[in-house]
Amino acid sequence: xxxPSPPRxxxxxxxxxxxxxxxxxVLATEVPLYAEGLALVxxxxxxxxxxxxxxxxxxxxxxxAVGADALLLDVAMPGAxxxxxxxxxxxxRLAIILFGVPEDDDELLACIxxxxxxxxxxxxxxxxxxxTVLAAIHGDALxxxxxxxxxxxxxxxxxxxxxxxxxxxTDASELTGREREIAGxxxxxxxxxxxxxxLHISVATVKNHVHHVLTKLGVQRRGQxxxxxxxxxxxxx
Amino acid sequence: xxxxxxxxxPMPAMHRDILDETFAAQDDIVVVGHSTTTDALVDDxxxxxxxxxxxxxxxxxWREDHLALLDIHPPRHLLLLANDARSASLFGLRVxxxxxxxxxxxxxxxxxxxxxxxxxxxTSASGITDESVGSED
Numbered sequence: 001x002x003x004p005s006p007p008r009x010x011x012x013x014x015x016x017x018x019x020x021x022x023x024x025x026v027l028a029t030e031v032p033l034y035a036e037g038l039a040l041v042x043x044x045x046x047x048x049x050x051x052x053x054x055x056x057x058x059x060x061x062x063x064x065a066v067g068a069d070a071l072l073l074d075v076a077m078p079g080a081x082x083x084x085x086x087x088x089x090x091x092x093r094l095a096i097i098l099f100g101v102p103e104d105d106d107e108l109l110a111c112i113x114x115x116x117x118x119x120x121x122x123x124x125x126x127x128x129x130x131x132t133v134l135a136a137i138h139g140d141a142l143x144x145x146x147x148x149x150x151x152x153x154x155x156x157x158x159x160x161x162x163x164x165x166x167x168x169x170t171d172a173s174e175l176t177g178r179e180r181e182i183a184g185x186x187x188x189x190x191x192x193x194x195x196x197x198x199l200h201i202s203v204a205t206v207k208n209h210v211h212h213v214l215t216k217l218g219v220q221r222r223g224q225x226x227x228x229x230x231x232x233x234x235x236x237x
Numbered sequence: 238x239x240x241x242x243x244x245x246x247p248m249p250a251m252h253r254d255i256l257d258e259t260f261a262a263q264d265d266i267v268v269v270g271h272s273t274t275t276d277a278l279v280d281d282x283x284x285x286x287x288x289x290x291x292x293x294x295x296x297x298x299w300r301e302d303h304l305a306l307l308d309i310h311p312p313r314h315l316l317l318l319a320n321d322a323r324s325a326s327l328f329g330l331r332v333x334x335x336x337x338x339x340x341x342x343x344x345x346x347x348x349x350x351x352x353x354x355x356x357x358x359x360t361s362a363s364g365i366t367d368e369s370v371g372s373e374d
Binding site (some may be wrong): 031033034037038040041044076099100101120121122123124125126127128129 | 261
Protein backbone atom coordinates (compact mmCIF):
# COMPACT_ATOMS: atom_id res chain seq x y z
CA UNK A 1 0.00 0.00 0.00
CA UNK A 2 1.28 3.46 -0.82
CA UNK A 3 0.45 6.99 0.15
CA PRO A 4 -1.79 8.70 -2.38
CA SER A 5 -0.37 11.48 -4.50
CA PRO A 6 -0.58 14.85 -2.79
CA PRO A 7 -3.59 16.87 -3.83
CA ARG A 8 -2.94 19.53 -6.42
CA UNK A 9 -2.65 23.12 -5.35
CA UNK A 10 -5.82 25.13 -5.51
CA UNK A 11 -9.01 23.43 -4.45
CA UNK A 12 -7.20 21.14 -2.02
CA UNK A 13 -5.20 23.88 -0.33
CA UNK A 14 -8.33 25.75 0.71
CA UNK A 15 -9.64 22.68 2.50
CA UNK A 16 -6.70 21.90 4.75
CA UNK A 17 -8.69 22.58 7.90
CA UNK A 18 -11.54 20.36 6.74
CA UNK A 19 -9.16 17.52 6.03
CA UNK A 20 -7.89 17.42 9.58
CA UNK A 21 -11.33 16.32 10.73
CA UNK A 22 -12.24 14.28 7.64
CA UNK A 23 -12.97 10.59 7.93
CA UNK A 24 -10.19 8.42 6.58
CA UNK A 25 -10.48 5.87 3.82
CA VAL A 26 -8.23 3.31 2.14
CA LEU A 27 -8.75 2.69 -1.58
CA ALA A 28 -8.18 -0.80 -3.01
CA THR A 29 -8.15 -1.02 -6.80
CA GLU A 30 -5.82 -2.18 -9.54
CA VAL A 31 -7.29 0.24 -12.09
CA PRO A 32 -5.09 3.34 -12.41
CA LEU A 33 -8.01 5.50 -13.53
CA TYR A 34 -9.72 4.79 -10.22
CA ALA A 35 -6.58 4.83 -8.06
CA GLU A 36 -5.39 8.22 -9.26
CA GLY A 37 -8.70 9.66 -10.38
CA LEU A 38 -10.59 8.97 -7.16
CA ALA A 39 -7.65 10.35 -5.19
CA LEU A 40 -8.14 13.63 -7.08
CA VAL A 41 -11.89 13.57 -6.56
CA UNK A 42 -11.62 12.87 -2.82
CA UNK A 43 -8.95 15.54 -2.36
CA UNK A 44 -11.08 18.13 -4.12
CA UNK A 45 -14.16 17.30 -2.07
CA UNK A 46 -12.30 17.31 1.24
CA UNK A 47 -14.76 15.31 3.34
CA UNK A 48 -12.75 12.09 3.12
CA UNK A 49 -9.03 11.78 3.70
CA UNK A 50 -7.40 9.10 1.55
CA UNK A 51 -4.81 7.45 3.77
CA UNK A 52 -3.63 4.78 1.33
CA UNK A 53 -4.08 3.11 -2.03
CA UNK A 54 -3.42 -0.56 -2.66
CA UNK A 55 -3.57 -2.47 -5.95
CA UNK A 56 -3.97 -5.81 -4.19
CA UNK A 57 -7.14 -6.93 -2.47
CA UNK A 58 -5.25 -9.07 0.02
CA UNK A 59 -3.27 -6.03 1.10
CA UNK A 60 -6.49 -4.26 1.91
CA UNK A 61 -6.05 -5.84 5.30
CA UNK A 62 -3.45 -3.13 5.89
CA UNK A 63 -6.41 -0.89 6.55
CA UNK A 64 -6.11 -2.13 10.12
CA ALA A 65 -2.60 -0.72 10.36
CA VAL A 66 -3.52 2.77 9.21
CA GLY A 67 -6.67 2.84 11.33
CA ALA A 68 -8.96 3.99 8.53
CA ASP A 69 -12.68 4.50 9.02
CA ALA A 70 -13.58 2.90 5.71
CA LEU A 71 -12.28 0.69 2.93
CA LEU A 72 -13.29 1.58 -0.63
CA LEU A 73 -12.90 -1.69 -2.52
CA ASP A 74 -13.09 -2.25 -6.29
CA VAL A 75 -15.62 -5.07 -6.56
CA ALA A 76 -13.87 -6.41 -9.67
CA MET A 77 -10.60 -7.05 -7.84
CA PRO A 78 -9.69 -10.72 -7.67
CA GLY A 79 -10.35 -12.09 -4.21
CA ALA A 80 -12.61 -9.22 -3.14
CA UNK A 81 -15.08 -11.52 -1.37
CA UNK A 82 -12.35 -13.37 0.54
CA UNK A 83 -10.76 -10.09 1.56
CA UNK A 84 -14.05 -8.81 2.93
CA UNK A 85 -14.57 -11.97 4.99
CA UNK A 86 -11.05 -11.76 6.42
CA UNK A 87 -11.33 -8.08 7.27
CA UNK A 88 -14.76 -8.55 8.82
CA UNK A 89 -13.27 -10.97 11.34
CA UNK A 90 -10.58 -8.50 12.38
CA UNK A 91 -12.53 -5.27 12.00
CA UNK A 92 -16.24 -5.99 12.41
CA ARG A 93 -17.18 -2.31 12.56
CA LEU A 94 -15.17 -1.10 9.55
CA ALA A 95 -17.26 0.39 6.73
CA ILE A 96 -16.50 -1.56 3.54
CA ILE A 97 -17.86 0.09 0.43
CA LEU A 98 -17.76 -1.71 -2.91
CA PHE A 99 -17.53 0.28 -6.11
CA GLY A 100 -17.16 -0.41 -9.83
CA VAL A 101 -18.52 -3.16 -12.01
CA PRO A 102 -19.14 -6.64 -10.58
CA GLU A 103 -18.88 -9.62 -12.91
CA ASP A 104 -22.51 -10.38 -12.22
CA ASP A 105 -25.21 -9.94 -9.61
CA ASP A 106 -24.28 -13.15 -7.78
CA GLU A 107 -20.73 -11.89 -7.26
CA LEU A 108 -22.03 -8.62 -5.87
CA LEU A 109 -24.43 -10.39 -3.53
CA ALA A 110 -21.66 -12.73 -2.38
CA CYS A 111 -19.56 -9.71 -1.43
CA ILE A 112 -22.46 -8.14 0.45
CA UNK A 113 -23.12 -11.40 2.27
CA UNK A 114 -19.42 -11.54 3.14
CA UNK A 115 -19.84 -8.28 4.98
CA UNK A 116 -19.71 -5.33 2.58
CA UNK A 117 -21.55 -2.31 3.90
CA UNK A 118 -22.65 -0.69 0.65
CA UNK A 119 -22.17 -0.72 -3.13
CA UNK A 120 -21.78 2.11 -5.63
CA UNK A 121 -21.93 1.31 -9.34
CA UNK A 122 -19.93 3.06 -12.04
CA UNK A 123 -23.06 4.92 -13.11
CA UNK A 124 -23.16 6.73 -9.79
CA UNK A 125 -21.48 10.12 -9.59
CA UNK A 126 -18.35 10.70 -7.53
CA UNK A 127 -20.48 12.79 -5.19
CA UNK A 128 -22.77 9.82 -4.62
CA UNK A 129 -19.72 7.65 -3.94
CA UNK A 130 -18.46 10.06 -1.28
CA UNK A 131 -21.88 10.35 0.34
CA THR A 132 -22.23 6.59 0.41
CA VAL A 133 -18.86 6.22 2.14
CA LEU A 134 -19.77 8.88 4.71
CA ALA A 135 -23.15 7.26 5.35
CA ALA A 136 -21.52 3.84 5.76
CA ILE A 137 -19.05 5.24 8.28
CA HIS A 138 -22.02 6.50 10.28
CA GLY A 139 -23.77 3.14 10.11
CA ASP A 140 -26.19 3.84 7.26
CA ALA A 141 -26.39 2.16 3.87
CA LEU A 142 -27.22 4.13 0.74
CA UNK A 143 -28.24 1.65 -1.94
CA UNK A 144 -29.46 2.14 -5.48
CA UNK A 145 -32.93 0.90 -6.36
CA UNK A 146 -31.37 -1.91 -8.39
CA UNK A 147 -29.22 -3.20 -5.53
CA UNK A 148 -32.11 -2.87 -3.10
CA UNK A 149 -34.25 -4.97 -5.44
CA UNK A 150 -31.45 -7.54 -5.67
CA UNK A 151 -31.20 -7.75 -1.90
CA UNK A 152 -34.95 -8.10 -1.45
CA UNK A 153 -35.04 -10.90 -4.01
CA UNK A 154 -32.18 -12.66 -2.22
CA UNK A 155 -33.99 -12.23 1.11
CA UNK A 156 -37.14 -13.74 -0.37
CA UNK A 157 -35.10 -16.66 -1.74
CA UNK A 158 -33.63 -17.29 1.70
CA UNK A 159 -37.08 -17.18 3.26
CA UNK A 160 -38.43 -19.69 0.73
CA UNK A 161 -35.63 -22.14 1.42
CA UNK A 162 -35.70 -21.75 5.19
CA UNK A 163 -37.41 -24.54 7.20
CA UNK A 164 -41.10 -23.90 7.81
CA UNK A 165 -41.70 -22.34 11.20
CA UNK A 166 -43.03 -24.69 13.87
CA UNK A 167 -46.61 -24.16 14.97
CA UNK A 168 -46.86 -22.15 18.15
CA UNK A 169 -46.49 -24.22 21.31
CA THR A 170 -49.73 -25.40 22.78
CA ASP A 171 -50.52 -25.30 26.42
CA ALA A 172 -50.32 -28.72 28.11
CA SER A 173 -53.88 -28.26 29.33
CA GLU A 174 -55.07 -28.87 25.74
CA LEU A 175 -53.96 -32.50 26.02
CA THR A 176 -56.64 -35.10 26.61
CA GLY A 177 -56.54 -37.11 29.79
CA ARG A 178 -54.92 -40.07 28.06
CA GLU A 179 -52.40 -37.84 26.30
CA ARG A 180 -51.55 -36.12 29.59
CA GLU A 181 -51.01 -39.54 31.14
CA ILE A 182 -48.67 -40.57 28.34
CA ALA A 183 -46.90 -37.23 28.48
CA GLY A 184 -46.27 -37.85 32.15
CA UNK A 185 -44.71 -41.22 31.34
CA UNK A 186 -42.59 -39.55 28.65
CA UNK A 187 -41.45 -37.16 31.32
CA UNK A 188 -40.46 -40.17 33.39
CA UNK A 189 -38.26 -41.32 30.51
CA UNK A 190 -40.25 -44.43 29.57
CA UNK A 191 -40.00 -45.88 26.06
CA UNK A 192 -43.04 -46.54 23.86
CA UNK A 193 -42.85 -50.24 24.69
CA UNK A 194 -42.66 -49.54 28.45
CA UNK A 195 -45.59 -47.14 28.22
CA UNK A 196 -47.60 -49.77 26.27
CA UNK A 197 -46.88 -52.37 28.94
CA UNK A 198 -47.72 -49.97 31.76
CA LEU A 199 -51.05 -48.90 30.20
CA HIS A 200 -51.94 -52.28 28.68
CA ILE A 201 -52.26 -50.89 25.16
CA SER A 202 -50.43 -51.61 21.91
CA VAL A 203 -47.15 -49.89 20.95
CA ALA A 204 -48.86 -48.53 17.82
CA THR A 205 -51.48 -46.82 19.98
CA VAL A 206 -48.73 -45.35 22.18
CA LYS A 207 -46.98 -44.02 19.07
CA ASN A 208 -50.24 -42.44 17.96
CA HIS A 209 -50.72 -40.74 21.33
CA VAL A 210 -47.09 -39.58 21.43
CA HIS A 211 -47.50 -38.06 17.96
CA HIS A 212 -50.53 -36.10 19.16
CA VAL A 213 -48.69 -34.97 22.30
CA LEU A 214 -45.73 -33.69 20.27
CA THR A 215 -48.00 -31.91 17.80
CA LYS A 216 -50.08 -30.22 20.46
CA LEU A 217 -47.03 -29.11 22.40
CA GLY A 218 -45.38 -27.77 19.24
CA VAL A 219 -42.20 -29.83 19.68
CA GLN A 220 -40.46 -32.42 17.51
CA ARG A 221 -38.79 -34.78 19.99
CA ARG A 222 -39.85 -36.68 23.10
CA GLY A 223 -37.20 -34.95 25.19
CA GLN A 224 -38.58 -31.55 24.22
CA UNK A 225 -42.08 -32.69 25.25
CA UNK A 226 -40.79 -33.77 28.63
CA UNK A 227 -39.02 -30.43 29.12
CA UNK A 228 -42.17 -28.60 28.08
CA UNK A 229 -44.18 -30.48 30.68
CA UNK A 230 -41.61 -29.90 33.41
CA UNK A 231 -41.68 -26.14 32.61
CA UNK A 232 -45.48 -26.20 32.72
CA UNK A 233 -45.31 -27.72 36.19
CA UNK A 234 -42.48 -25.43 37.32
CA UNK A 235 -42.20 -22.16 35.33
CA UNK A 236 -38.81 -21.36 36.93
CA UNK A 237 -37.09 -24.12 34.95
CA UNK B 238 -1.78 29.33 -27.22
CA UNK B 239 -5.29 27.98 -27.62
CA UNK B 240 -6.10 25.34 -25.00
CA UNK B 241 -6.95 21.84 -26.08
CA UNK B 242 -10.72 21.54 -26.22
CA UNK B 243 -12.13 18.32 -24.77
CA UNK B 244 -15.71 17.14 -25.05
CA UNK B 245 -16.91 14.43 -22.67
CA UNK B 246 -19.45 12.16 -24.32
CA PRO B 247 -21.72 9.53 -22.80
CA MET B 248 -19.90 7.48 -20.18
CA PRO B 249 -20.41 6.23 -16.62
CA ALA B 250 -20.91 9.15 -14.26
CA MET B 251 -17.99 8.14 -12.06
CA HIS B 252 -15.62 8.19 -15.06
CA ARG B 253 -16.97 11.57 -16.16
CA ASP B 254 -16.39 13.04 -12.70
CA ILE B 255 -12.85 11.65 -12.56
CA LEU B 256 -12.04 13.13 -15.98
CA ASP B 257 -13.57 16.47 -15.01
CA GLU B 258 -11.37 16.56 -11.93
CA THR B 259 -8.35 15.42 -13.93
CA PHE B 260 -8.70 18.23 -16.47
CA ALA B 261 -9.75 20.90 -14.00
CA ALA B 262 -6.19 21.56 -12.87
CA GLN B 263 -4.68 21.67 -16.37
CA ASP B 264 -4.04 25.11 -17.83
CA ASP B 265 -3.67 23.83 -21.38
CA ILE B 266 -6.86 21.76 -21.46
CA VAL B 267 -10.45 22.90 -21.20
CA VAL B 268 -13.59 20.75 -21.06
CA VAL B 269 -15.95 22.44 -23.49
CA GLY B 270 -19.01 20.33 -22.82
CA HIS B 271 -20.70 17.17 -21.63
CA SER B 272 -22.93 15.16 -23.94
CA THR B 273 -25.13 12.65 -22.18
CA THR B 274 -26.58 10.96 -25.27
CA THR B 275 -25.11 9.79 -28.55
CA ASP B 276 -27.48 12.01 -30.53
CA ALA B 277 -26.44 15.06 -28.53
CA LEU B 278 -22.81 14.07 -28.96
CA VAL B 279 -22.92 14.30 -32.75
CA ASP B 280 -24.47 17.76 -32.53
CA ASP B 281 -22.01 18.89 -29.85
CA UNK B 282 -19.00 17.72 -31.84
CA UNK B 283 -20.28 19.81 -34.71
CA UNK B 284 -21.00 22.96 -32.72
CA UNK B 285 -18.27 22.84 -30.04
CA UNK B 286 -15.48 21.65 -32.34
CA UNK B 287 -13.48 19.79 -29.69
CA UNK B 288 -9.93 18.69 -30.43
CA UNK B 289 -10.55 15.46 -28.49
CA UNK B 290 -13.84 13.75 -27.80
CA UNK B 291 -13.86 11.18 -25.02
CA UNK B 292 -16.58 8.56 -25.11
CA UNK B 293 -17.41 5.59 -22.89
CA UNK B 294 -17.90 2.27 -24.65
CA UNK B 295 -18.22 -1.37 -23.72
CA UNK B 296 -14.78 -1.88 -25.25
CA UNK B 297 -12.07 0.39 -26.54
CA UNK B 298 -12.12 -1.31 -29.94
CA TRP B 299 -12.90 0.61 -33.12
CA ARG B 300 -16.44 0.50 -34.49
CA GLU B 301 -17.65 1.86 -37.81
CA ASP B 302 -20.15 4.19 -36.22
CA HIS B 303 -17.35 6.03 -34.41
CA LEU B 304 -16.23 7.34 -37.80
CA ALA B 305 -19.16 9.76 -37.82
CA LEU B 306 -17.55 11.64 -34.93
CA LEU B 307 -14.27 12.03 -36.81
CA ASP B 308 -15.87 12.84 -40.17
CA ILE B 309 -17.45 15.97 -38.73
CA HIS B 310 -14.06 17.51 -38.02
CA PRO B 311 -11.44 15.25 -39.59
CA PRO B 312 -8.44 16.66 -37.68
CA ARG B 313 -10.11 15.78 -34.39
CA HIS B 314 -9.43 12.79 -32.23
CA LEU B 315 -11.63 10.30 -30.44
CA LEU B 316 -10.60 8.67 -27.19
CA LEU B 317 -12.60 5.56 -26.38
CA LEU B 318 -12.65 4.70 -22.71
CA ALA B 319 -13.88 1.20 -21.91
CA ASN B 320 -16.65 1.23 -19.34
CA ASP B 321 -14.73 -1.18 -17.12
CA ALA B 322 -11.96 1.45 -16.99
CA ARG B 323 -9.38 -1.15 -17.94
CA SER B 324 -8.57 -0.07 -21.49
CA ALA B 325 -8.68 2.94 -23.75
CA SER B 326 -7.71 3.82 -27.32
CA LEU B 327 -7.09 7.08 -29.13
CA PHE B 328 -8.29 7.27 -32.73
CA GLY B 329 -7.63 9.89 -35.34
CA LEU B 330 -7.73 10.34 -39.08
CA ARG B 331 -4.34 10.93 -40.65
CA VAL B 332 -3.52 12.66 -43.92
CA UNK B 333 -1.90 10.11 -46.17
CA UNK B 334 0.15 11.35 -49.14
CA UNK B 335 0.72 9.23 -52.19
CA UNK B 336 2.83 10.93 -54.82
CA UNK B 337 1.80 10.13 -58.35
CA UNK B 338 4.72 8.96 -60.37
CA UNK B 339 3.37 10.55 -63.51
CA UNK B 340 0.83 13.25 -64.16
CA UNK B 341 -1.27 11.74 -66.93
CA UNK B 342 -4.98 11.24 -67.43
CA UNK B 343 -4.46 7.54 -66.88
CA UNK B 344 -2.58 8.14 -63.62
CA UNK B 345 -5.24 10.57 -62.41
CA UNK B 346 -8.00 8.05 -63.15
CA UNK B 347 -6.06 5.41 -61.32
CA UNK B 348 -5.53 7.65 -58.31
CA UNK B 349 -9.19 8.62 -58.19
CA UNK B 350 -10.20 4.97 -58.31
CA UNK B 351 -7.66 4.04 -55.66
CA UNK B 352 -8.73 6.73 -53.20
CA UNK B 353 -12.04 5.17 -52.01
CA UNK B 354 -10.36 1.78 -51.78
CA UNK B 355 -7.77 3.23 -49.44
CA UNK B 356 -10.54 4.66 -47.36
CA UNK B 357 -12.24 1.27 -47.35
CA UNK B 358 -9.04 -0.43 -46.38
CA UNK B 359 -8.49 2.00 -43.55
CA THR B 360 -11.96 1.74 -42.14
CA SER B 361 -12.06 -1.99 -42.47
CA ALA B 362 -9.00 -2.22 -40.26
CA SER B 363 -11.22 -2.25 -37.21
CA GLY B 364 -8.52 -3.60 -34.92
CA ILE B 365 -6.53 -0.38 -34.86
CA THR B 366 -3.83 -0.80 -32.28
CA ASP B 367 -1.68 1.54 -30.30
CA GLU B 368 1.05 1.01 -32.85
CA SER B 369 -1.10 2.20 -35.75
CA VAL B 370 -2.43 5.11 -33.75
CA GLY B 371 1.08 6.04 -32.78
CA SER B 372 2.16 8.94 -30.65
CA GLU B 373 1.32 12.50 -31.43
CA ASP B 374 3.93 14.40 -33.38
